[in-house]
Structure formats: C-alpha cells, structure tokens
Amino acid sequence: MSFVNLLRAGLTLLCVSLVPVSASESPDSNEAAEPEFKGDREGHEMRDVIPKRDIPSAPVLSVEQALKRFQVQPGFVVEPVAAEPNVFNPVALAFDARGRIWVAEMTTYMPDVQGTGEMQPRGNIAVLADTDGDGELDERTVFISEIVLPRTVSIVEGGIFYADQTSLYFAEVQNEDGRLTPGLHEVVDPDYARGGSVEHKTNTMLYGLDNWYYNARSDTRYQVLPHESAVPTGAEEIYRNRHWKLVRAGTEYRGQWGLSMDDYGRLYHNGNSSPVHGEYLLPNALARNPGFWPDATAHAIGGHRVYPARMNPGVNRGYMEGVLVPEGPDRGKLVNFTAASGSLVYRGDNFPQPYYGMALTPEPAANLVTARRIIEGEGQLSGEALFPGQELLTSTDERFRPVNLHNAPDGSLYVVDMYHGILQHREFLTSYLAAQIKDRELDENNNTMGRIYRLRWQETPAADVPDLTQLSPLQWVSLLGHDNAWQRDTARRLLVQGEAGPEIIRAVKREIRNSERPFAIINGLWTLRGLDAIDLATVRRYLRHDNDWIAITAAAVGEALPKADHKAYRKQLMKMARSGYPRALQAAVSVSAIEGGLDISRHVLKHHRHQPYGREAVISGLGQEADAFIASLEDGELDEETEYLLNNLGKRQEEESNRAQLSSDRQALYDRGKQLFNGEAACASCHGRHGNGQTGVAPTLWETQWVKDSQRLARVLLHGLSGPIQVGPFVWDTPAVMPGFAARQDISDEDLAAVATYIRNSWGNAEDSGGALKESTITAVREATEARSEPYTAEDFQSPEQDR
Template identity: 35%
Template sequence: MKVYIYAFLILIVFSLYQCQSYKKASTLKSVSDKPIDFSQSPVVPANESIGKMLIEDGFEVELIAAEPMVTTPVAMSFDQKGRMWVVEMNGYMPDTLGTGEDKPSGKIVILEDKNKDGIADERKLVLDSLVLPRAICLIEDGILVAEPPNLWYYELKNDKPVKRTLVDNKYAVDGNVEHQPNGLLRALDNWIYNAKSSKRYRKQGDKWLIEDTHFRGQWGISQDNYGRLYYNDNSTNLLGDYFSPGFGATNRNQRSVDGFSERTVPDNRVYPIRPTPGVNRGYSPGTLDDSLRLRNFTAACGPLIYRGDLFGSAFDFNAFVAEPSANLIKRNILKENGNAVNGEQAYKNKEFLASVDERFRPVSLYNGPDGALYVVDMYRGIIQHKTYVTPYLSGQIKARNLTLPLACGRIYKIVPKGKKPVAVTIPNDPDKLIALLGSTNGFVRDMAQQTLIDGKYKQAIPHLKAILKETTNPLQVIHAIWTLEGLNALETNEVLPLLKNTNWPIRMQALTVLPSVINLSSYEYYVKALNDLIEANDELAAPYVAFVSKYIKPFNEQAADNMLVGLVKKYPNNSFVSDAVISNLAYREERFKESIAKFEPDTNLKINKQLQRVITAYNNTKKNRDPDVLAKQFPKGSALFLSTCQTCHSHDGNGIASLAPPLNKSQWVNGEKNTLISIVLFGLTGPVNVNGHVYQAPEIAGDMPGIGHSDEISDEDIAQLLSFIRSSWQNNGGKIDVKDVVSVREKLKGRQKAFTVEELESKN
C-alpha cells in the first residue's frame, strides 16, 4: 500500500510539473495568427487557452479556476453561498489502456472566491478516495454522490462528512464509464433525475424514494422553465421531453411514449475551427471533411437550457451543447409549437464557441448565480474510454503526446462584454426567498425553492399561497406551486382554480402537481375539473388529463376509464393523447381496444395503430427465453452484454431510439456467424437494414463501435457474448465457439476500420 501511495504521489507531482513545464514551452499562437502547427498539442496555460478560442461577437470567456486548484473536473454544483462543489474524476483513462482506472483517486472539492476578484482562490477537500465519481447533488444538509455502482448520501457538518447512507446500490451497475448514469438534476417537481438512467430519486424525511421513469440520454441533463427535461447521446445534438417528466412511464408493455425522448434539434452538424483527426472513427469516410474537421457530433454531452438573465432576450430558451472531441460549444434556438418543442442551430458554418486547443474538453455546462454560463473543461488529451479506443485513435494520441499530463482542468464562465455580472447569494430568510422565486434568473428561482423546502420554512406557507392568486409573474406562481408541494402544504382549493387559469404554463403545472394532492377526500373534485378540460376542448391539456387519470384509478376505476374513453372520442388521431391513454393500460390493452372499436373501428386511427403496436410487442415478449437461465449458461457473455451492449440495444434487445437497432430477431444476429463476429470485433457503420427496416441517423447513431481492440475483452468473452445474444429473446442463432472468434480475428488481422453493410454483404 505504501508503495502504491508513493507511486501515486509521484505521478501527481510529475503531472503537475508537466502542466507547468508545458506552459513555459508552449509556442501556440492565437487563432488570428498563422500558421498554427496542428501536429502538436502542447498544454496551454488556462489564461492563454482563452486566446485560442473564438466566441460569438459580444461575449467573452473568463477563467474561474485552473490546475492545481482543480484537476480533471467533470461535474459541479453551486451552493447557497455561490461556492462551486466540483467532481474530480482523476482516475479516468490514465493511458489508452485505462491502467489504474479503478484506483480511488476521485475527489469532491469546494472552490471559493474569497477575495471576490472573480477567480477561485481557496480549495477545500470534502471527499477523497472515490473511484470514478461522476455526479453530485446538494440537498438539505448533505450531498448525493454517484460513485458506481452506488449512490451515496453524505450528511455534512462544516463541509465535512459525518454520516454516509447508501441510497441505491444499483445506481450504476451496468455499462462502462461512458455509459453509466449521471446528472443528478434536482428538477422543478422536487425529484432528482439522471441521464443514462430510468430512475428518479426523492428524499422524504430520512427515507429515499426511488421510482421508475423514462430512460434518458447519456451524459448531462437539463430542464427548462417549466421543468421539461433535455438530454442527448454522443452523436445527437439535443433530445427532450414535451411533457413533465413524472408522467407516462407506467406501462411496461409500451416501449416508447410520444412526447418523450423526442429529437428536439435534429441537425447534428458541427463546425470546429481546427483539424480534429483525434476522434475514434477519424479514418472512416465521411467522419471528417476535406480539412480533417469533424462533420457531426461524436461526443455530444452536457446539454444546458440557458435560463439566466444576463445574455439578453435573444438567448431566452436557448440550448447549449458541449462537443469535447471537436473542442466547441454549440448554441441552439428552441421554440414551442403546441405541446411540442423544436429547435434549430443558431448559426451555419460556425459555433457559439470553438477552440484550436485540442486539449480544451468542455464536458458539462451550467447556469450560474450571476446569470453567466459556466463551462467545465476536463482539459486533457484522452477522452475516449478504453472499451472503444481504436488503433487509429491510439496512434493519434501517441503522435501528439496526448496521454500526459493528467492533473489539469479548468472552469470558465461566459459573459457579455462590458457587463459585470453580480452573483445572487441565496439567503436563509423566508421572506427574501419568496421574493427570489420571481427572479428573472432561473438558477436563482430553483435555489430559492430548494432552500425553502430544505429549510422546512413553514412560516412561508401563507405568503406562498397568496402568490398563487397572482398572475403578473407566472414563473413565480409556478415555483410557489412546487415549493408548497415540497412543504406538503398544497391544498385542493388552491389547485382547482389553477386548472382554469388562462396561462397554459400555469395550467400545465397544476396538472403536473395533481399526483401529489389527489386523495380519497379530494379525487371527486379533480374528476370534475379534468372532465371540464375535456369538454372545453383543451387539446394542450388533453395528454396531461390522460396521464393524471392513473392517479384517479385507485379511488374510482370507472371514473378514470371514462376519462380515457372521453379523450379517445375527442382526439382519436392525436398521437400524444393516444400514447398518454395507453400509458394507463398495462395488461389491459386488448380489452380497451375491443371496447373502443364499438365507436372508433378505423384501424388507421392513431389510437388503434398505437394500441396494436403495444399489443404486438407484448405478445412477442411472452415468447422470450428466460434471461436468468441464459445468464447461468453464458455468465461472461451476460455480464459483457450488460456492461457494453444493453446501454444502446436495450435490456430486451429491441434497440433504443436514436442509439441502436434491435438485436432481437435480427438477421445479422441469427445469420452467418462470421459476419456477426466481424461486426462485434470492428464495428459497423450505418445505415443498416434490420428485418426490412433501414435504420440510419438520426433514428440511430451512425456507428456501432467494435470491441475487438480492447485488451480487457478476450476472444472467450466475445464468444460467450455472441452465444448469449444469439440465444436470447427469440433468437435462434446457435452457439459460437472461441475458435470461431480466433479464426475471424486472424483473417482480419491488421484491420482497423468498421465494416459497412456493403462490405459484409459482398463477403457472403
């Protein structure tokens, strides 16, 4: 142990020395000077790295913290005092093989600007000896920390842990580092949501509630002013929900619900200002343009809905997305259209911010207490996880010495030129907090709400109830609703008038909060109010009425079903309403379909088509093989599927929208075994036809990475994996032996690039 500690300390010192020595040796010029030698990627001092950035006219980048004050930051959160709590994932990819990645080197630290000059000058260690920590959330007198596979809650005193509670020992069991839950977003509805996860959490006294919700995204998650969630995956600009996040995930037979995981911004084009050959598939035709610059997102992450009040009205309802592989941050402009939210890129042929510094790796973006946009820069050479590193990328890393140093990291903020933003400190005064619920800064509103709830400020309740009767500031009304909900003080006589409010966002929140207030003594009032919305032809509210009927059912099943029938009669061709109705019908889909056929017999109507899709999927699922039996037969294959495959192809093998096509009943899985082995070893570039349907971006990611280059995955592992997949669900492909994998690997010796469908078909 002593040897390890000494070796680790030497490595840290050496990395810090390299950061400093590279600073002195750097000869990189600003983006306006030419020529720039892109064959080298030296470490650039943080303040000089700003000079390598091009940013939208009228804005500037300010340095908040840099090494050694912060190292390898991946996520952060502000507290009431405006201090930054930062997650340091120091163990991530020490080299291309990931050597030592499992060492307890991760930390949670607090960075504070004591002298108020805009730069952090004090670092305080909160937690250390963590293995690849990835997310935090401040709540009450403690902090949630995601440290795979666990989610911990640490009670704190004077910023030091005094007690640790295990919240979820299966928070991040499956998937590798690139494909594990993260985010821990404390949302408007007082639940905590995650990316790359279908769970949500809530602290209730000394207990933690865990509920299933929709599966969302890959790295990073954000919300808009109405609590709708936004996320993405590595090849997708922006995904999002049209409806409040707690609804619609209650029917296990329903694989997707219209209005959730929607492609908010379909354009995935990026515009780096430097050559970017150091991406995993840089060798693949079409990945890079003629100037060797990335064409489309390959590492999209950290999406943020800007909710500050500093940038001006043109930036209201804008979404920013980080792309560390291309050293840039994209801006998107969003618009509402009925229930839907759609967007487009703000610019053509340029980005909001882009850098020529290859080590500039923005991974997470945040709204701040001063209205600025904060950028977490991991600042390192390697960002691709070892599972998928291709020999091509390894060569790029070696050519430009991108492995070391490891102990760098920066945090920046973006502000309009000429403005001196002032951070709002969140007080512990209930009257002041109530006023802040009406702030023009969304971050401040969120913090005021959370502080009132965490502080259990019951004396604020009368003032909050008074706000519900105001209409001059809808956002303050919305936060008052949810603050009362969090204090368990919202009552029926306050919610019913809100359901009639002419302002749709207020009506939306009143519908969303109903599950928290419906009970035996109040449900009849809500039944009447919901039926009134149906009769009033409130089509915006109709999907919400369908979602909420689930919470009427325990008290009056007939009234709940009558509501669903009423919605079908009104909106039989509305896909949002149809899927919202179906979300209530787990294991009752066929019976309901027969009942509505009496008045809606047309099989082409949305409600009937979507019902039949769910019925067919359920009937197919009943034919699936027992996964527990297969896991015992192929233990390594089952484990490898869970860690590497199911994060994109789904646990049921039926694929995930925007990520990957089905494996279940796929001709590629059940067909010629050497073809399947070739795909898994080296990957596949789309589009790909699976059982008569052509899957291509944006319906799926453009590429499936191969795992044949991983030193941690043996040929025996791959043989078991493929045998497991070919025997799972309704596949009948048969077993694959290790000698089959060895033979294919030998035949393809020296190959690096992924296969195309045309190549594979020409071989057969």
C-alpha cells in the first residue's frame, strides 16, 4: 500500500497505495501454496545487518501499554479515541456533520506472509460514535459489510461514497428506529480503482475547497451537482440519484495514498518514499488549454530523513547498505522515508498558532509522524523540519502503523493506526522481511485490532464535537469563518450540496463582507461559487483586496460570471495582471473563461515569462485562442521557449501514440504493454498514466532518449535505474530507485517486450515503425546480465562494461 510500502526502503520508483485487486482480477489462489517472495532479487544477499538478539520484540500491546510507548514533543499529549473491539484495521475515515466517524476497515489485508484469505469479502464500513460525551467512541455500527478490501470513505449529501478494490459506490444513509442502515446502494464509477496491484490503486475522495472531490493515485476528480445544473466544460455526467447528479472530469495525476489541502485550496500529497509535496497553484490551473498539458509540479516540503524511536530492521530492503543506520546510538534505525502515508496540513484550533498550517506525514514502517513548516516562495513551496533531528510523534511499538491523519471536529489531530504486524504486501515481500516477520511473530494476531488516537495540546481541552445537523442553514453560514477548518469545510459542503435559496446567498455575502479573516473570505467565495451565486460586484470587491490569495480566489470564482459581465470582468483581470506576481498568474489563467483577453495574456507574458509558471499560465489561459494570440504579437515579443510551446500546442496528442504505424502483431503487443504499464507492472503509479512523471518520484517518458536504445531499455527494465538521469534538457534526481523486473516471476520476457513496445511508441516516442524490441532481446539481455544485482546508473551506460 502506499502507506505500506515498507518497501524497498526508498529503493523504488514503484509507488504504493493501499488496495488490492478485485477477486475477479486476482483470485486468492495461493491459500495453500508455499510463499513466493516476489520481492527477492537475484544476487541480493539477504543478510541480517542487525543480529536478531539485538532487535527488540514486538508483542501485541493493549491500548494502555501502547500509550506508554509513545514519545511526543513537549506540550502535546496522545489520547485514545477508539480501539478494538470498536474498530479493526482502519485505513481511512471521514467525519459526518454529526461528528460521527465513518471508517473503512481493511480486515483481511496480509494476515500472514502469504496474504491468506486476503481477497475474501470481510471488510467493513463502520460508524463510530461517542454516546456519553467523554471523548472516546463507544458505539460501533457496521453499516456495510462483506467488502473486499475497502479503501475509501467520504461524506456526501444523503449518504456516503466508499470504494473497494475496483469501484466507487454511493450508499444512502437511512435512520430506522435510531439505527443507521443503507438505502439506495449503487456503483457510481465501476472503474474508480480498477487494475493495478494491491498497492497501486486510487483512493481518498477529498472534498476540495473548489467543491470537487479529488483522489490520490489518480487523474480523475468528481463533483456533485443539482439535477438541473449544466455539466462543466470538460466533464461528463456518470451517475444520478434522487439527491444529485455526479460528474467526472480530468485533473493532474497526483500522489500515492491520501490527500490534504491548505486554506487556499491547494493540494498536498506524497509518494511512498517521499513525504508531503505541495502544489503552488490551484488545481487544474494549467489545464485550461486542451492542447497543452504541462506537468503540475508538486514541491517537496522538507527532506526525506526520519528519526525513529526504535530499530527498524523490519523493512523490505533492510539488508541493503544505506537503508538502516549502521552503527552508533541510532544503529538499526531507518534513515529515510520508505512508507509515507496520508499526509495532512493541520488546520485545527487546538494547537497553538505556530503549529497551524504545518505539514504532517506518517511513516508506518518507522512508527512515527513527522512535522514540517511550509515555506512559501515565489512560484514554489518548500519546507523545513519543525523539530530538527526529532519527530512530532514516535513509538517503540513496531505494530503502531499510522496510515492516515485527519483534522478533527474537536480541533485536534486524529491518527489512524492500522495496528498491524505486516506492512509490506506479498507482491513485493522479500524473504529477508518474511524472516523478520516470523522472528518477531508479526504474522500473528493481525486483522483483529486497530486504534484511532487524538493528538492534543496538553493545556487546551478538546472542544465538544458539534452536531451540525441540529443547526439551520443560516447558522452554517456563520461557521464559514470558524477557527477549526473542519467546521468551515463541513458547513460549506452542507450549503453547497443542500438547497440554499436567496436568503442564504445574501447571508454568505454578508458573512464574508463583515470578516477580516482571509480563510473565511476565501471559503465564503467558494461557497458562493458552489451555489452558482457569483456576481460581478462580489468579484470586483475582492479582486482589489490587499491579500493576494483573496484576490486570486476572486478571479478564480469570477470565471463563472455570465457572458454579460465578461467585459467588466476582463477589465478587472487586466488590473490584476498589472498588480505583479503572483496575481498575474491567475489573471492569465482566468482569461480562459472569456473572449478577448489577449492583451492580458501579452502583458503577463512580457513581464512574467521568466518567473515560475509565467509562460505556462499564459498558454493555459489561451484556451482555443492560441492562433489569434500568436497573430497579435509583434516582432520581438515572442521568446524562443514560448514560441516552441505555442507551435507545439496539440501536437502531443497527435503524436501520443505511434500504434497506428505498427504491424497488427505489434499492435497487439502494444495493447498488452499498455495493460501491464497501468496494471501488474505498476509503471503508471510513478510515471503516470500519461507518462508525465512525478517530481521527486519518477522522470517523464515523453520524447525520451532512454527508450531509443533497445539494449539499454531492456537492461533498465530487468535491473532498474538509479538517478540522477537527464531527459531532454532536464535532470531528474529522485530519492527513489526504479526496481527491475528480473526477479518478478509473474512478469515474463514477453511481458517486458510488451511494456517496452508501449513505452517506445507512446508520448511522442516512435521507435518501432521500422523495427521492434522483441522478446528475444529481453531474453538475451537477461542471460548476459544474470550476475547483476544492483540498479543501473546513467554512468553505467557511458561504459562498455554494462553487463557487470
């Protein structure tokens, strides 16, 4: 799982997310078979770098015992919220408007090293409630059972969304004599998490500030709309019920396991071996032009180093040099992230102000939660450790597996602890890790435990959990500026997905007009946008605001203005474009919503093309007017790089596939390779379905010289590749290392030839029109390199001794 890539300890470009394939895709046929450790690599010495006698035991602990194993920074305290028998193997949760917890319980995940019975439908969506108000959840209701590995749960008007290993569902929530039961229960997207290995599937359904639901390990977003509403440009309706209709649209491919957002609506995510990354721009800002699809860069918020409280030899590649600290007081502890989980931007009101807005990432392989300060720069985000050389929260209990974090209704931080001995899935498990698991009996007592903890500021009691269903819509309006983001986000969802009339719209406008808090105004503006109630006066008022992000938000929601207001809106965008960076970026993007804004695009290009995203924002905002824009320019206005981008608009789509130029048998191999790339081989989890790559994770595959040489590509596929490498004019230097397939018994030489055919003939690559990389090439290279046990580097291919 993404949170579970106990990985390859930072040694893979394969990202993981927590989810198995469906029973129909991968039947549980290994029930009685001896374990096959698919993670083993030929030539690797599975040595115990830490003698077994020196490794602490890992017994099952009671909640009381587990609490004594935590180490937290001064001022913080850890408290139990729920534990077995009220919750089992939680992996994701959501709070409804009453403050109840809806939890996805993955109760069959890896009970032993063989994953015996994993695909049996025994997972649940359960509801946890605090009936006596003491802050601990004491009531459990199994709302839906018999689910194969549930991985996602989210709240929506009238019910919940949840996902199993393949599909996204809607389940209507009914209250019958005080007991929750499902009413209407239907599939809304059958392909939500289809394909891929157990560790590489879509998850999350985060309700974003712009009222879209976003997902990790996905390039798809969803929005709930009234039945009579128009379908947004670029979206399609995929489902409707008596409450609403659901539309689906494309978005940037992002993340691995879990998503979070800040007060501006920007998204944060992570990869298995890379902690939280943040996007400087609003979602889809660079996706307005159908012929232009640049990478949406996500910036690393701090480094990869971790500081566990106990030894961590129980990681998949713990036997390899550099994975564990070799000596000294930290001997045996994990060096870098290898199993980053659901990251979070803390937006509660329980911690002191200096901690508001910090970025948090759990590391379940190292039994800790790390904290970083987000630093805003020009066109980029960065970060630094809040506690240098230390962590916010650590445990000496090896079974403590924090896999998700949540801002809670009481203002504190909730930690989802799967409490599980085995973290790495069988598809990637090494015999080294299997032995570690057996030595400490981590393959016993799994799937019957689970915990949820509260991290609270010791001097500030957790607030009472409010029941927002007992409030009127006018009272919801008053919560749009609440100090606790959970309350304001929930109030916005209730208003937008409900039936708000003119009185509510007027109340929202009054609320933001009377507020001086940026997050309140921003939240209110997106509420108006969700209610289809944006007007010119409101946009004009806030476009002139002193706060950059309020002005940026006003421009973004102003894109919904009716055509009659476009002339006045265009004038406001020009004023914004002249207000300097970063407002000019949004002005250039928002031009896409109107006609006749080429002067704005020209101004931004002239003054900001050398700043981050300057060219990209202009080209995105041009939409269908690129030709007219080029014609409007005078000599000298177009620099070489911008000219190249403009001249190649739309061509990538035409050149994306060279399939039509292949013979019929090679087309069949291409199709098989595409299936493997997005499925069993899991290449797409890091390189993306569209080959764009991900910053900090994997390089782009567009027009790359790395696929031209069939011998070199075969070597990389078999044995992997470690950065830095150069692709075109750019250097990609990622902390993770691409693993090879040489030891994968489930991936044949024919399969690798198929993957190579797909890569060599996609994304502007057209290498097989006259020839082909055949299965025999893979086989020959495999035989010639059978002694190799380490991934290649770029330097290896500058030497004739490649086979060593």
